[in-house]
Amino acid sequence: MKVYAVGGCVRDQLLGVPVADRDWVVVGATPGEMVAAGFRPVGRDFPVFLHPRTNEEYALARTERKTAPGYHGFVFHAAPDVTLEDDLARRDLTINAMALDEAGRLIDPFGGRADLQARVLRHVGPAFAEDPVRILRVARFAARFDGFRVADETMRLMRSMVEAGEADALVAERVWQELSRGLMEAQPSRMFEVLRDAGALARLLPEVDRLWGVPQRADLHPEADTGVDLMRVLDAAARIGAQLPARWAALLHDLGKGVTPQDQWPRHAGHGQRGVELVRAVNQRLRVPGDCRDAAVVTAREHGQIARALELDAAALLRLLERCDALRRPALLAQVLDACEAAARGRAGRLDDPYPPRGRILAALEAARAVDAGAIAARCGPDGERIAQAVHAARAAAIAGALR
Numbered sequence: 001m002k003v004y005a006v007g008g009c010v011r012d013q014l015l016g017v018p019v020a021d022r023d024w025v026v027v028g029a030t031p032g033e034m035v036a037a038g039f040r041p042v043g044r045d046f047p048v049f050l051h052p053r054t055n056e057e058y059a060l061a062r063t064e065r066k067t068a069p070g071y072h073g074f075v076f077h078a079a080p081d082v083t084l085e086d087d088l089a090r091r092d093l094t095i096n097a098m099a100l101d102e103a104g105r106l107i108d109p110f111g112g113r114a115d116l117q118a119r120v121l122r123h124v125g126p127a128f129a130e131d132p133v134r135i136l137r138v139a140r141f142a143a144r145f146d147g148f149r150v151a152d153e154t155m156r157l158m159r160s161m162v163e164a165g166e167a168d169a170l171v172a173e174r175v176w177q178e179l180s181r182g183l184m185e186a187q188p189s190r191m192f193e194v195l196r197d198a199g200a201l202a203r204l205l206p207e208v209d210r211l212w213g214v215p216q217r218a219d220l221h222p223e224a225d226t227g228v229d230l231m232r233v234l235d236a237a238a239r240i241g242a243q244l245p246a247r248w249a250a251l252l253h254d255l256g257k258g259v260t261p262q263d264q265w266p267r268h269a270g271h272g273q274r275g276v277e278l279v280r281a282v283n284q285r286l287r288v289p290g291d292c293r294d295a296a297v298v299t300a301r302e303h304g305q306i307a308r309a310l311e312l313d314a315a316a317l318l319r320l321l322e323r324c325d326a327l328r329r330p331a332l333l334a335q336v337l338d339a340c341e342a343a344a345r346g347r348a349g350r351l352d353d354p355y356p357p358r359g360r361i362l363a364a365l366e367a368a369r370a371v372d373a374g375a376i377a378a379r380c381g382p383d384g385e386r387i388a389q390a391v392h393a394a395r396a397a398a399i400a401g402a403l404r
Contacts, residue, residue, distance in 0.1 A: 001026060001027070001028050001029040001033065002026070002027045002028055002084075002101070002102075003024055003025070003026055003027075003058070003102060004024065004025050004027070004084055004099040004100060004101055004102075004107065005022055005023070005024060005099060005100040006023050006024065006025045006087070006088070006098070006099045006100075007023045007091065007096050007097075007098075008021075008023065008096060009021065009022040009023060010098045010099060010100050010106070011095050011096055011098065011112070011116065013100075014098075014106075014113060014116055015116065015145075021056075022056055023056075023057060023059070024051075024056060024057065024058040024059070025058075025059055025060075025061050025084065025087055025099065026058050026059070026060050026061065027061045027080075027082070027083065027084050027087075028080045029060060029080060030060075030079075030080060031047045031049075031060070031078075034047070034049045034058070034060070035049075037052075038052035039051060039052060039058060040052070042057075043059070046059065046060070046062050046078050047059065047060040047062075047078050048060075059078075060078040060079075060082075061078065061082040061083065061084060061086065061087040062077060062078040062082055062087060062090075063077045063082055063086050063087070063089075063090060084099060084107060085107075085109050088107075088109060088110065088124070089109075089110075089124060089125060089127070090124075090127055091124055092123065092124065092128060092131075092134045092137055092138070093112075093115075093121055093122060093123060093124065093137075093138065093141065094110045094111050094112040094115045094122050094123075094124055095112045095115050095116050095121070095122075095141075096112070097109070097110045097112055097124050098112040098113065110124050110125075115151075119145070119147050119148045119149065120148065120149060120150075120151050121138055121141055121142060121145075121148050121149065121150045121151060121154060122151035122153070122154050123138075123151070123153075123154045123157060128154075128157060129157055129160070129161050129166070132161060132166035132167050132169060132170050133170065133174055133178065135158050135161060135162070135166075135167060135195070135198055135200050136170075136174075136175065136178035136179070136182070136195070136200075137178065138150060138154065138158065138194065139178075139182060139190070139191040139192075139194035139195045139198075139200075140178055140181055140182040140185065140191055142190040142191060142193075142194045143182050143185035143186070143187050143188050143189070143190040143191035143194075144185040144186065146186065146187065150194055150197075155197060155198060158198040158200070159198050159199050161198075162198055162199040162200050162203060163199065167199075167200045167203045167204060168203055170204070172285060172286045172287045173287060175204055175286055176286045176287060176288060179191075179204075179205075179286070180244055180248070180292075183234070183244060183247040183248060183251065184238075184244060184247065185238070186238060187235055187238065188234045188235065188237070188238055188247065189231035189232070189234045189235045192208070192231065192234070192251075193231065196209060196212070205282065207252075207255045207258060207278050207281070207282055208227075208230070208251065208252070208255070208258075209227075210258040211226040211227040211230055211254065211255075211257060211258050212225060212226070212227030212228070213225065213227070214226040214227070214257055214258060214260070214265070215265050215266040216229065216257065216265075216266050216268060217266050217267060218266070224266070226254060226257050226258070229254075229346070229347060230251070230254060232346035232347065233250050233253075233342050233343050233346035233347070234247065234250055234251060234342075234346070235346065236250075236342040236343075236345040236346035237250045237338070237339065237342035237346075239345075240338065240341060240342060240345065242335075242338040242339070242342055243335065243338070244291075244292060245291045245292045245294075245295035245296075245335040246295060246335045246336070246338035246339040246342065247339075247342075248288070248292040248295065248296050249292070249295040249296040249298075249299035249300075249335065249336065249339035250299070250339040250342045250343060251296075252275070252278075252279045252282060252296045252299075252300060253275070253296070253299045253300050253303050253339060253340075253343060254271065254275065254300075254343075255275040255278040255279055255282075255300065256268065256270070256271030256272055256273070256274035256275025256276075256278065256300065257271045257275075258278075259274055259278070260274075272300055272301050272302070272303060272304045273301060275300040275301075276297060276300050276301050278300075279296045279297050279300045280297060282296075283296060283297070291332075291335070294332055295332060295335040295336055295339065298323075298324050298325075298332065298336050299335075299336045299339045299340065301323070302320065302323060302324060302336065303336075303339070303340050303343060305320050306320070306336070306337070306340045306357050306361065307340065307343075307344065307357060308357075309356070309357035309360045309361050310356055310357065310360055312360075313400075314364070314396050314397075314399040314400035314403060315396050317360070317361065317364040317399055317403075318364065318368060318392070318395055318396050318399055320361070321333075321361070321364060321365055321368060324336060326365050327365070327368060327369060330365065330369075333361070333365065337357075337358050337361065337362075340357065341355045341357075341358060344357075360403070363402050363403070364399045364402065364403070366402070367395075367398040367399045367401065367402035368395040368398060368399055370398060371391065371394045371395050371398050373387075373391045376390050376391050376394055377391075
């Protein structure tokens with residue numbers, strides 16, 4: 001039995017970045033021997049075990065064989081005669097196909113260290129084409145590692161996979177998992193640029209893909225192309241440290257521009273409301289979690305009004321807060337404001353300037369929430385409509401006072 005550290009932990013160690021988790025491969029052992037040594041079995045598709053003390057995962061060296069479309073269609077083989085190189089050969093990229101033995105010696109049969117130094121994302125071998133999730137993983141790695149490019153031969157292979165329909169076999173949960181992780185990387189725009197270059201974005205998120213080539217008013221947007229502008233917005237969301245709901249909302253906030261009739265270009269009047277149904281369709285198709293779903297819908301519908309918050313009077317600000325459900329869900333408003341701030345900063349290219357709409361909207365929210373609705377209800381009696389009108393009027397007056 002021989003044990004090797006493999007995959008991402010080896011890559012990150014060579015890059016000099018913190019190693020969060022370590023993966024281990026065991027060569028020359030059987031499941032029975034692992035259990036006898038105190039390891040706890042947890043793998044369903046292939047033998048994976050938890051270390052009795054550290055709880056780190058140890059997997060038996062294995063090979064795999066494609067048997068059906070998609071990423072579920074594999075048969076795995078794990079046995080004592082499977083070598084370390086056999087196991088590494090089934091991995092996606094050369095930079096993830098390295099190992100360290102127990103003495104700390106590097107095993108690098110596919111040139112991963114050289115590709116790390118050259119900052120290249122290159123597939124290990126033809127088996128890459130058998131798993132469409134790898135298209136998403138390559139794109140995510142491009143977003144994570146600054147300055148890395150996809151090797152030409154790997155991009156050609158990814159395009160051929162898309163053309164063969166492999167991307168269409170991806171299930172919604174796995175697409176969302178990879179997209180959400182990519183959005184949280186340092187440069188999320190790179191993920192979508194790689195997916196678009198491979199032709200996969202048009203299959204997975206056609207609503208986003210169609211934004212490229214759609215013009216917008218140059219006096220409002222330094223980047224006249226809506227798709228290029230969107231990439232600046234995504235990276236701005238990353239630079240301000242936005243959470244996932246805000247980054248997802250930023251990605252989808254301008255979908256309505258993709259369906260503006262061409263005879264109206266470069267103007268996009270009403271694109272926010274047009275985009276709402278598109279956002280809802282994407283959320284449903286990818287089974288997006290509720291916090292991300294709600295932030296995206298509200299941002300698509302309201303980002304135009306939020307951008308004009310300095311022009312809104314007290315009554316209009318209160319209506320905006322009510323449409324955002326901010327009085328009940330201030331955390332939702334916080335995500336929406338982050339997405340809108342990213343949209344503003346991405347276009348202006350200025351991350352350190354104030355974002356005035358946030359302060360005005362939050363001041364209005366604080367004033368409105370300070371109104372004692374219970375006391376008003378006690379004065380108004382049992383008439384629900386009268387209570388609602390009185391509370392609304394009191395909140396508008398409070399906002400007006402706060403703005404003065």
